[in-house]
Amino acid sequence: MKTLYFISNNMVSNINVVYPKHVTFNKIRERTMLSIRGEELAKSIANLDIFSKCEVIYSSNYFGAMNTSKYVADINALDIILDDRLGERIVGELGCNEYRFLKGMQEHDFNYKLKNGESIKEVKVRMISCINDILQSDYENVLVVTHNIALLSYFISLCNKGFNLEDRLILDYQEEVIFDGIFHEIDLVKVEFEDGKIFSIKRLK
Helix, strand or coil: EEEEEEEEEEEEECCCCCCCCCCCCHHHHHCCEEEEHHHHHHHHHHHHHHHHHHHEEECCCHHHHHHHHHHHHHHHHCCCCECHHHHHCCCCCCCCCCCHHHHHHHHHHCCCCCCCCCCCCHHHHHHHHHHHHHHHCCCCCCEEEHHHHHHHHHCCCCCEEEEEECEEEEEEEECCEEECCCCCCEEEEEEEEEEEEECCCCCCC
């Protein structure tokens, strides 16, 4: 049995950091720090007993993910392996559209993407590739630190799909809701694998 704990710390900073003009929107997203609340959440979850069993952390190379990983790593003396396949969905060129427009379109059409952006299906493919590599490693208990849409994209391949009353995508596994279409400060999901196949999925936070 292998156990993977997935975390997405969604409390990123809204401080206006001014970057040089040549820095792309995606690079800015990669460098976005956690908010003070995000740091508090990272510190609090780092003390959960479940992470004392973890042998390693796989993390996105986004600042927010690395800042979340560092607390668990420090308390449990774990290495952090960076993997860009765990990065957030690349938005692409929004133009005059709002971010919520893109999210709504992609929740209904997993192939939809903007110019120079990624579709949910494309994110799912790279996430599956990364998780499969982790499952083939010798580690039995692993913490995976990624991002909300990237995590949603991965679980689309594992869960039943539906929509709530506000027409937002919801995912459930064996009648337990994993994603409810509502914003949460943090996502924490435990997945157990047996012989490379799903044994159980449970949302912990």
